[in-house]
Every structure is written in C-alpha cells, then in structure tokens.
Amino acid sequence: MKKTFKILSAVLIFGTANSCDNFVDVELPNSQLSSPAVFADVATANAAMTEIYSKMRDNGMLSGGPAGMSCGMGLYADELDFYGDSVNDSFFFHNNSLIASNNTVASYWNAAYSQIYGANAVMEGLAASNELPVAVKDVLLGEALFSRALVHFYLVNLYGDIPYVTTTDYQLNSTVQRISTAQAYANIRQDLEHAALLLPQDYSVGTRIRPNRSCARALLARLALYTGAWDEASNHASAVLNNTEYVLEGDLDAVFLKESRSTLWQFGTTAEGRNTDDAQNYIFTAGPPPFVGLNLGLVALFGPDDLRGSHWIGTVTDGTGTWHYANKYKQRENTGSSVEYTVVLRMEEQYLIRAEARAWQGDLIGAKEDLDAIRLRAGLPPTAADSAEEIIAAVQLQRRLEFFTEFGHRFFDLKRTGAIDTVLGLAKAGWNPTDKLFPLPLTELNANPYLQPQNPGY
C-alpha cells in the first residue's frame, strides 16, 4: 500500500511539474492578429488604414450624426436651431454653455486622438515591415500623414493650443504638453506636404473614398487661407482646380451623390445600401422638428433665385408653423446600393479659397471669376462686388450659403475673419468671447496635469 502511495505521489508531482511549463501558455485568439502580421500583408495593412476612416465617419468631430461637428458646430454658430430635450448635449452647444465635463467635448477629443493613434500605429507598422512593397507603403504612409494632419487641424481650431501627437508611445503621450497654434499649424503643414509627395495623383478606388494628392493640397490650401498665406492658398487651390478629374456638377442634386465629380474625398459607408448619417440627422417630415431645424435667419439669406434654397433646403409646413431642414443629403433610408456618401472635401471650397486669396492679392478679376463659378452654378447672376473688401464679403456670404451644415465651416470662417464676436454676439443670447475655444475636457485635465491651464472662461 505504501508503494502505491509513493508511486501515486511521484506521478502526481512529476506529471504536474511536467505540464506546468506550458499549460498556461495560450495561443493568440483567432479574433486577433499580431501587429507585425497586420503589416506583412497588403489587405490587412489596408484594413488598418481604412479603419481610421470608419472611425472618422462614425465617431467624433467628423461624424455625420447628431454629435458630429456638422450638426454640433451648426448649433454652436448660427446655422441650426435646437428643438430636442434639455438633457441632450446639443442643448448646451446651441446655448454656447459648454462646460469642461460636457460629454461631447470629451468625445471629440478622445475620438480624435484615437484616430491619431491609429494613424501613428500605421506609420510605425509600415516602418517595421519588410514584407510590403514600397509602393504600397508609400501610399499608406501618405494616407496616415494626411489623416493625422486633418484631425489635428480640427482640434487646433476647436481647442486652441493642443498636443501634436506623432507616436504611439503612451509614456510620452500621457504627459504630452500643448504647443502653440502656430507650431501646430507648422506640423500640420509638414505632414500634409509629406503626404502630397507620397499620395498618388489618381484614386486607388473609383469612388473617391481614399484620399489622393489633391486632397492633401486642398487641405494645404485651407491651411494657408486660415493663416493668411494668400499666395500659397491660391497656388494649392489652383493645383486642385487644374486637375481635370474635378468638374463642378451643374445639377445641384448631383453634388452629394457618391458619383459626384466635384468631390475630392468622401467617406464610404459601413455597408452597401447604407447612406449618410447626415440625412438621417437633419431630415424630418412633420413639424415641429424632433431634434434640429435650420435657423430662419440662414434660410432667409437664400434669395428666391438661389437654386440652393430649393434644392438643398427642405421645408415642412403645418397649420401652426413652417420649419426647414438641410436637404443636401436626401436618402434617409437604406437603398439597394448606396446612393450618397458624406463628402468631406469638395472643389467648390477651392474656388472660394482662391477667390478670397486672389482678392487679398489684388487679383480682383480672377477673384470674381472664381466667385462667379459658384454663383452661376447656384443660378445667381455674376457678382456686383467691385472692391476687394466687397468681394471678400461676397465670398464669405457664398461660403455661408454653400457649406452650411458641413463640418463647421461657418464657425471657423467667423473665427478666422475675426467677425465672430460681433456676429454671434448678436445672434446668440448665450455667446461670450471666450466661447471661441472649447474647454479642454475635464477628464483630460485630470489625467494629464501637463495640459494645464484650462482655456479661459471655463
């Protein structure tokens, strides 16, 4: 019997000791891929890049739903009126009473840096990869640089001085400091210029859902416009406008279709048959609006001849009132195959950038030409503006009429031209001069003491 016990304990100890070296080693789950494996294959490397576009489309500043900038900054400025519940974040956007703990303020920030992380991870993955062809690496690197620049660009314009993040290293990123807006612009410019060198002239896929070189230059043109570098703005815009790929759509109803020839870059949908979040967000069929409606002051600016008023604005009337909605995107429901994609960059902006830049440069004829391209397409006669000041003012008006509910153009234009306090001070009861900048998210200030101080007014 003692013998049995001895054998038993020997086996028990030996058996378990033998198996312990590997029992708790587990293999990678089949739902995950190691980072080197992702960047060893063209398809998976592309999937890592396109995920950043999906994230932009679905979360944070560039998303088309109620929380995105198109709607949020429309409310924050004077494009949209709010009809929903007071517990909704949009209520505070509309009243210009944001506080540092506002969820949307935090979600813009967090989603943006998550997208930037994705871009940096792609750059680092590409750098470490020996398997991918150089041509593929170049295009993906260009796209990652472009994405990083784009997201930082909007962050600077909303939050002021921000950290410019160029690595995935959390130890650096968790104690990162803010840099001046000028420095951030310089970084954005550097990334975009690098991207313009790497990105192809053509689109890798037909539907213009991946950015190309023109997109980088279009953003460079906007950057130059925001910083008053008129020569540069004019040159970059010309580079885009000279590309014969892009044509102004004569039919206003075709501008936001996914085949639109004036589109530089648009977000693909998550599934075939889906359309835009924008259409779902803005369109309503009975009044009063369930969530937001177009501001009456804005609607009144569209003259009777302005075709945009009838093609891009929808109207609902019942016995008691009339309400308007943005009708640029018309497909609320799914369709057999997708009809509309959210357009992020389109050539109309380049015309108006060049018009403004030329006016500042003194090329008034050229400026009027560009301005009229947009006016004529809207069914308006050529501009009557004569002086540079008048032309610049006319361009601002066209920007307001052309780009309403598109990624906060109105707010950023008021800000860069210095008109914001005068205009919004009149239009918005809750406006304060410190509202030009968002507060830094409270969670962020708590988590990274180096981000202090908070923006003024919060």
Add this chain to the structure above:
Amino acid sequence: MKIFSLLGYRHLLSYLIYFSLFLCIPLSHAAAIDDRSDQDRDITVSGFVTFQKMPMQGVSIIAKGSGSSAISDADGRYSLTVRIGEVLVVSFIGFKTIEHPVSGLSSISFELEEAVTALNEVTVNAGYYTVKESQRTGSIAKVSSKDIEKQPVTNFLASIQGRMAGVSVTQESGVAGGGFAIQIRGINSLRRDGNAPLYVIDGVPYSSDPIGSAQTSTVLPNLTSPLTNINPADIESIEILKDADATAIYGSRGANGVVLVTTKKGKAGKTRFSASAASGWGHVTRYMDLMDTQQYLSMRRQAFENDGITEYPADAYDVNGTWDPSRYTDWQKELYGGTSQIRSFQSSVSGGSEHTQFLISGNYHSETTVFPGDFLYRKGDVHFNISHASDDRRFKASLSGSYTSQNNRQPWSDLTPVAITLAPNAPSLYDAAGNLNWENGTFTNPLGALAAGYGTKSGNLVSNMLLSYRLLEGLEFKSSFGFTDLNFTETRTMPSTMYDPAFGVTSASSSLFFNNVQRQSWIVEPQLNYQRAFGRVKTELLLGTTFQNQTGARLVERGFGFASNSLIHNLAAANIHIVYGNEQSVYRYQAFFGRVNLNWEDKYILNATARRDGSSRFGPGRQFATFGAIGAAWVFSKEDGLKDNATFLSFGKLRASYGTTGNDQIGDYQYLDTYSLSGHSYQGMGGLEPTRLFNPNFGWESNTKAEMALETGFLDDRIFLTTAYYTNRSSNQLVGLPLPGTTGFNSLQANLDATVENSGLEMTLRTTNIKGRDFNWTTSFNISFLKNRLVSFPGLESSPYANQYVIGQSVNIRKLFQSTGVDPQTGLYGFTDFNGDGVISAPDDRQVTRDLSPEYFGGLQNSFSYKGLAIDFLFQFVKQQNYSSATVLGFPGAPSNNASEVSHSWQQPGDNAPFQQFSTGLNGDAVVAFYNYLESDRAITDASYIRLKNVAITYELPKKWTGVLGCKLSVQGQNLLLFTKYRGADPEFVSSGFLPPLRVITAGIQLTL
C-alpha cells in the same frame, strides 16, 4: 471524457495516468483489506433514536473505525454490524452528538439532546476542506438555506444583504435580471472592475465577468451579470471567506474574498416529497418628491423671465400653451408605479439509503414588471445530486448539477429617468382612440420606448463530480471534475414604431442588436488528504493541484432595416447585417496548493496554507506567483483554569491570521500587441484596429491580509460574540492605468507602486433570549466598520490619478468644489476659489473631499417561534454618503421636472435662498454654476438608511390536523419599510436614476410528504 479531449494530447497523457491510477487504487487496495487481521468480534447492534420520546428519523449512526453506518428510519429504528470496542457516533444536525462505546450489548437506544451550543458543532465549508466552527482559524461568514428560504428573492446575492459582517451588497436596479454590487471588506484594487470576489459553486469556479454588451444591456445600469443563473432555492449554504487564512488557498483569486456556494444534497431516510407555491406582488419602495404642475410652470416662467425672454419660443411646449397648463400627471406612478406579479413553484424529491442518497428538484419563477406594458421575467431550474459510498465507505462518489434557464423580456430602457424628468403637464399617453399620443409632434411619448425591447435567453449548467477513495486509514485521494456551460443571448429591438409616426420612420430603419455569449469551463482538482493523530496533536494535510480552462466566445451583431417590423427578431431578414465583434478567448489557470493543520487537543490550532498559481493572463515569464497564509487559534476556554471553573464563559477563542493573496482579474490577452476586427467596414472590408495599448511587463497584484479575532460564548453559548479586526493591504496594484485621451486609449494594464489599505472592525452577536419548550426567541446582530486608505502612491502628483486620490484618504473619495451657497447678489451658486485666480475651475478648485464608502453597515435579525409559528425580522442598516437626486434631475429651469424643494429658488438680489435662480439654459454662468454644484460638497448628502429588509411568517400546521402530510403556510416580505433622510428615491444604488429595489410581498404554501 469530453473534458479530456479539450486538453490536447500533451495533457491527455498526464490525465490518463491520474485517471488510471484512480481506477487502480480500489483494486490494489481490495487485496489489502483481505489481509486485515480480524481480532475483534462483529455483533449486530440495533435500537431506537428518540427526542423527547418521539422517534427521530434520518439520524446517522456511524461506527468509528470500521466506518460501518446506519440511518434511523421513520420509527427511529436503526441496525448495524460493528466490532466490539468500537465507538458509535450518533449525530443529527441541531442536536448534540453522542459517542457511545459498544460493549457487547446488542440493543442500544439513544435519546437526543438539542444542541444549545449548536454553533460550535456546525461545520463550515472552507472550500477545499471543512472545519468545525469552534476550531476554525480563519474568518468565514455563513448564511444557510434556513435564512435564504425566508426571502422572496431571485438573486442569491440579495439573500445575504445585511446578514454577513464585512460583506456589503448593493442592488443596482429593481428591474428583474438586474445585478448586485458586492464588496467584501472594501475596495482593494484601484481598478473599478478589479474588486469582484471569486465565486465557487460546489467546488467549480464560476466566472462573474459580465456577459451583457453595451449594445444590448440597455435597460440595466451595468452589463448583464451571469450570477442571476444561480438559483437561491438550490442553495444549502453560502460561505464567504474573508481573511488570509481562509482565502490564501485560493491564491491569486482570493484577494477580494471568496464566495462559496454549496447546493443542496440528498439526505438518507425515507423518500421525501416536497412541493411549494408562492405568489405575490412587487412595488417601488419610494417615490421622489417632485414638483407639481403649478410649481413646475412657475419655475419655467421664471426661468424665461430671468433670461430676459418675454415671448415663449415656439418649442417651449410646456409653457407656451401648446400643452394644457392645468394638466397634472404623477409620471412616477404612471411609468413605474405598477405592480409586479410574482409567482414561484418548487418541488423536490430526496432520500436514499445509507450508501446512496439523491435529490432532484425543480423550480419555476416568474415576475412581471412595474413598468406599463406586458413584460415578463421567467426562470426555471433543475437541480440534482447523487451521492454514493461503497459498503466499507472507502470509495465515495458524488455528482451534482444545476441547469438554469432564464427568459427575460423588458422594455429597452428603464423608464425611471423619464418618469422623474417629464414635465408634469405633459400630455396624456394615449389619445381618445387609444393610440399612443404624440401631441402633434410636440411630445416624445415615453411609452414609445415600450415598443422597443430588451430580451435575454440563457441556459446555464454547473456540474461537478467528486470521487474519493480512502487509501489508508486517514489518507484519502480525491478529485473533483467540474464543468460549466453558459449560453446566453441578449437582444435589443428598436422598431420604427417607437418613434412618432409623423417622423416618417419606417421599418427600413428598424434595428435588431444581438449579443451571443458562450462560456465553457472545466476544472480538474486532484487532491490528497491525510489525517492522523500523533499523540495529542491531530494533524491534517492537504495537497492538491488545479487545472482550469475557460473558453469564451462572443458575437455582437446588428441587423438594420427590415421589410416589416414583424420580422425584427430575425437577423436574416435584415437588409444590412453588421458584425460588431466576434471574439474568442481562452483562459488557463494552474495551481498547486496545500494545507497543514495542527490541532493540540482542540485547544491550540495552527493552520498553514499555500498556493502556487499560474495564469495565462500574464505574459511569458510572469505567469507564476506564490501565495500563502498562516492562521492560529487558541481556544482558551479549554484551558484547565477556565474549563471547569468559569460557569459564565462557555467558549472563548482567540484567533489570528496573516498571509498574502493575489488578483488576476484583468481580462485575457492584455499583454499582447495585436490588432482585432473593429466591426466597422470600409471599402467593403472589415477594419482592423489596435486592440489595446500593450504592456508585456505587468505581473501579479498582491494583497496582504492580517486579522485578529476574539470569539466568546457566555451562558452555555446563549450569548455568542465574535469581534474581528483586520487590516488588508493591496500593493503592486494591477490597474488599468487611466490614461489621457492623447494616448489614443483610456487605460493601460500596468502595475502601480501604490498601496491601498482596508481596515475594519466586525462584530457579530448571537443571543438566545428565550429558550422554552414552546417559545423561542433568538437575535443575531452584525455590524461592520471599515476604513479605506490610500497608504502610499509614489509620484501621485504627476500621475493620471493626481486629481482623483489623496494620500491618507479613501480611494472612494470624490474631490469636489466647496459650496458657499447661493450668492445673494447674483443668485448663482458660489464656490470657494482655492487657488485665488478669480475663476472657479477644475481641478484646482476641487479641493474638498467626501468619502462615498459606507462608514458602517450591518443587520439585526430577530426570530421568534411558538410551536408551529415562526416569525422572523431582519433590519438592515447602512451609514453612508452619496450623490443627491439633483444629479439625476435636470437643470432647474430647463424643460425637465425637478424636486419640489427646488421651488425655493433665488428670486431677487438680497435673497438668501438654498437654490440658485432658474434659467432656461441660456444663462451660461448659471449653467456652469449648476454643473459645478453637482460636483460640489452640496451634491453629496447623507444616504444612510435603515430598512426592514425581510419579514417572514411561517406557520406549520399541527400534525394532528394534517396527518402524514406536512403543511407550512408562509408570508414573506422583502424591503418592506425604509427609514432614511435621503431626499431622492431609494438611497440604495450604484448609479442613480435607475429603478430602485422593489418591495415584494409573497404568500406561499409548502407541502411535504
């Protein structure tokens, strides 16, 4: 043998060796038995077992030594064959054990005596071993079926509320299927989700990781927990292991305590049938005191006036005349004031011979909701147990299993937040034709949400087989084989009919969210047990090893767009099908453990336990760690000086323990640098996203626990007092280090060089106040004081926690603004400007701290019995602070209802008012001041309460009326009365604004045969 196939060939081999050994032992030993010299003569002994001259059935009579045994029958008769000189041990729960030597008489009868000192005879389950209450060295709290059965609850965690010292249980939601938060001796880990105890059901670890998904668990404050699968009616006892001595044998998983659930087992004796049925009602315990229409409208009108708006905007439907200003609805009563109908049925059959016992039982429970609409929660369960012992009682086998099926249908969201914020003059829910009323698009009808549904279906199996064989006198080999299988489906349906038809939303926009979770685990734990007395020292040795494997799979999908809403439950009918996630995970765990227990005449007891653990959750080279503890007890009442002389002191024990445990609750694969499918698609391909910020270098969190306790019994243990003091320190904190968003993520798994200490005092007092032939009265009281403290945190100032914690204070503090009340001039809330920069801003001005941990909590139970009538009361109390109801109510002045006290707002300069001036939201300063107020010390109020937690009245009909049939009638109530100064709804919540716990009253009947 399915278990073994899961292991792969490598492990299969070692298991085959174990298993074949296991099978060989009985054979090899059978030969040994034959060699035994037969020096004593066998005789047959028979007789009767009685209590107060009445026959006692089911009493066990075991011969010490040969192990031969018998069970008394219905007449109290027993018979067994023993050797002369052996000692018969006669035992029955609740009675004193009798030991009687066999001298040669063939007829021996026993008269049982009720055990007044029952407590010390009780054995408690310590997981891998059992120990007598009087001899235990560790801290173990126990609630038995006797108390569980008195409570009309569906979640077993509810049944221990207020009954265990050191165990704080908080109900998260009153919605059926909602979860409970449990904390055993405070918060150990800085990670909010790293404080769950280990749950072990009949020896099988049961993962409490949530199974719900954020896409689908929308009606509950937290993700759906799998713990609802455990049926309280199946439970024989719940033991909670608290200190190092008790938990160190669970090593890396014992840091937050261990909850042991032991299910009911069959008992030998005549076959016993039992059937019971109960039916009852549930209601909300308490409503909030909200504004009526007059108060509300006056708030709104004043808000516009304060903001300088004279003409009400078109969308201010509540004040501009669109809605009837004279209308009043109590939305709380309307939207969650209904009655939940509760029914439950149970039946069981148990019995068996002295060698084989069995139990089979079935349960069914259903409850409707307090929300309007047709919603139902159903839970059915079968439980079985078979135990067998060979003739010589050397080989024992036991198989237990429970299968629980749940089906829950609820509205997609909890209506409570709407009910407390909806304007009191909002229009009626239905129009004259009986359809949902949307008041021409001006009213978001809350009942629209009822069209959208939350549904769960789950099947859960927990089974365990235990085989043991006594190799030698005192040496036993045993192994448990456990298996769990959980299959869970949770859906959320969002049909277009939940919206105002005027919006023109069609079924092409309807959605189905679908979350399917499968979780399987197996565990094999071979063990050797050795018991022997060396002179006056009784020794117990335990050696064992654990292999555990858990696999999980989760699929989260969405179907979008349906041809018709009637197809919404069918994912295949969706126009667009999106897969959000399809994850698989494997968790492997291995350990060696051991225990040595030395017992010197039941007077000096030393208990040492150790465990070496390996977990797949850590990176290579960091998978293993060792934990251990030592416990000692001195039963001083057995000292010669006290034993005979002290008539007052009947029992006295001093015990102490010290040791370490660990915590591996960090989720799987956290050390890997990977990409996973995001569930988003672009350009027709699924996106890949970085799964996490990875850190390959994190290791175990360690938790050092020390405890000292005094257990004293007076007057024959009629007064029994246990006082324990403990200090637990968790260091090398394994945390999801919260990171700023600039890192791209919220957190990173890392070890943090911080130490958190929980110390506390726990007292349990049990008294037998009156003990008579017919009338008995016992009282139990427990109270726990606890103090949580962040002991050290090098580099706190420059860490992400700088604005969250303060060294020397609890880790459950909130750093807040200091309110200076309403400024009489501006009419806005004012705060102390700590940094003197003229602006109130976070984090610099949030310098006041409030601790949200309970200061003390406990329960007081009184049980009375008179003949067949038993009455039981339990009061539960908690002393704590928490956020006031202002945090769930809207901004005062906005179109959202508010507490009626808020009417006392500031009106004009010079006013000293408790609440600031109203605004519609246009006054930016007022908005900022209000949100600062919600994060100020004024938003934290006393949330202490005393609750009449449970009342149970049971009447057992006299036998002379019912004959052989036993009949018990009972009325049970849960959460009956609430005494509190808290001004919100119910002060028991984890996140406020959800349906509070319900008051439940049921009446039932139980028949036994």
